Amino acid sequence: xxxxxxxPSWWKTAPGVLTAVGGVITAVATLIVAxxxxxxxxxxxxxxxxxxxxxxxxxxxxxxxxxxxxETRSGKFFDLKLMVHGDSPAIGRSYDxxxxxxLIQKRLKKGGDLGQVVTLGIVHRGxxxxxxxxxIPVPSTEMVPVWGKLRAVLHKR
Numbered sequence: 001x002x003x004x005x006x007x008p009s010w011w012k013t014a015p016g017v018l019t020a021v022g023g024v025i026t027a028v029a030t031l032i033v034a035x036x037x038x039x040x041x042x043x044x045x046x047x048x049x050x051x052x053x054x055x056x057x058x059x060x061x062x063x064x065x066x067x068x069x070x071e072t073r074s075g076k077f078f079d080l081k082l083m084v085h086g087d088s089p090a091i092g093r094s095y096d097x098x099x100x101x102x103l104i105q106k107r108l109k110k111g112g113d114l115g116q117v118v119t120l121g122i123v124h125r126g127x128x129x130x131x132x133x134x135x136i137p138v139p140s141t142e143m144v145p146v147w148g149k150l151r152a153v154l155h156k157r
Contacts, residue, residue, distance in 0.1 A: 065150065066105070096128055127152060
């Protein structure tokens with residue numbers, strides 16, 4: 001048998017050669033895509049951060065809003081809804097909520113009246129909030145509400 005007789009007939013034609021080369025290219029490309037999907041070509045050698053492994057809660061929202069956090073009389077605070085660390089809430093510090101309360105967006109008018117009120121969500125007991133600002137009417141001998149502007153992560157439950 002001669003060398004020409006051992007070669008398949010389809011290999012001798014241009015369409016046969018193109019088909020064979022196309023099949024090899026398709027197979028190699030498929031293999032590369034499959035290996036990439038399983039991370040074979042991932043050159044990052046740093047450990048995954050916790051937030052990449054465990055996705056953040058899909059129904060949480062970070063927001064700023066006002067709420068009545070307690071009452072004051074003559075500069076002393078009473079019935080605060082936050083577990084304060086010290087004598088009074090300090091702006092820029094974080095506190096734990098000791099009861100559930102509504103966090104609202106409001107326009108504060110002079111004299112303590114509320115303007116437009118929109119409920120942003122509920123802060124639940126045990127959640128941590130940051131005090132951004134306080135609105136305390138002029139100290140008096142009567143009990144007056146203490147408004148706190150808070151930043152909290154709201155969870156829908």
